[in-house]
Amino acid sequence: MKTRITELLGIEHPIFQAAMSWASSNAPLVIAVSNAGGMGVLGAGPLRPADCSRLLGEIRAGTKKPFGVNIPLNGARAPELLEISLRKKIPVMVASQGGPREHLPRFRAIGAKWLQVVASVEHAKKAEAAGVDALVVDGAEAGGHPPPSNVGTIVLVRRIVRATRLPVVASGGVADGAGIAALLALGAEAVQLGTRFIATPEASVHENYKRAVLAADVHDTCLVGPPALPIRQLKNAFTQKFQAAREDEREALFKASSLKKAALEGDVEWGRVEAGQSAGLVDEILPAAEVMKRLVQEMEQARNRLASL
DSSP states (O other), X not given: OOOHHHHHHTOSSSEEEOOOGGGGSSHHHHHHHHHTTSBEEEEOTTOOHHHHHHHHHHHHHHOSSOEEEEEETTSTTHHHHHHHHHHTTOSEEEEESSXXXXXXXXXXXXXXXXXEEESSHHXXXXXXXXXXXXXXXXXXXXXXXXXXXXXXXXXXXXXXXXHOSSOEEEESSOOSHHHHHHHHHTTOSEEEESHHHHSSTTSOSOHHHHHHHHHOOTTOEEEESOTTSOEEEEOOHHHHHHHHSOHXXXXXXXXXXXXXXXXXXXXXXXXXXXXXXXXXXXXXXXXXXXXXXXXXXXXXXXXXXXXXX
């Protein structure tokens, strides 16, 4: 299937694996998704520069196909991570949490494509004016940092498709091929999945984390953290205590928990088990290549159903 995104990036299928901090801060997941024809994305945010450089070398050795790197531009390590990405001549940047304008000329010089993560029409238009190649649009169902406005993926993606001329990668609330087909029907030209790829052997999170995702239903997530930058995660002991706390107690409670505690140490009661509402659609751990194969099959089945109506 060809779209503006597949043509722009040189990928076979309009499917992205989301950058999920510790879950995709490794080489095997990125390699598996890219080799299966999708866009594997390294979550560079939590990485030390030396580790980022090493992993980019491993990814280069493991795939000849395009892959991406996600860097939160407001992070303390962002300048070093950007420099490493430039030296390694990465093919695709998927940037978030910061303005792209000052960085674009350097990445254009190495032939990289720049996708900007946005969660509002305002930010989409700013990214378009800055000159990015495409947008990744996060809806409220997404795990991690959904839009503070709490606008759902279907409405937000459709609104931004109408408001800009850039190709859009839709993100949030999708775990199967039917969801991909639905968002493509709205005008998106690729779809990003995060939570589905947590339930793979290649995802570098604790087994407890993966099992928590499998056990969750669609209503088993909630928002915690600062109102301006909320986090969607699975409900657990931490979220119960956070939501029951007074307003002046919440900052300390939030800082006492972490994604690392859940992802690396396996504490799924008091850590931040970041996941989207689509966790309720995930019921088995499968190799990433098999996930990709099924997504493509399900997407085609959904398109055929629509064609037969």
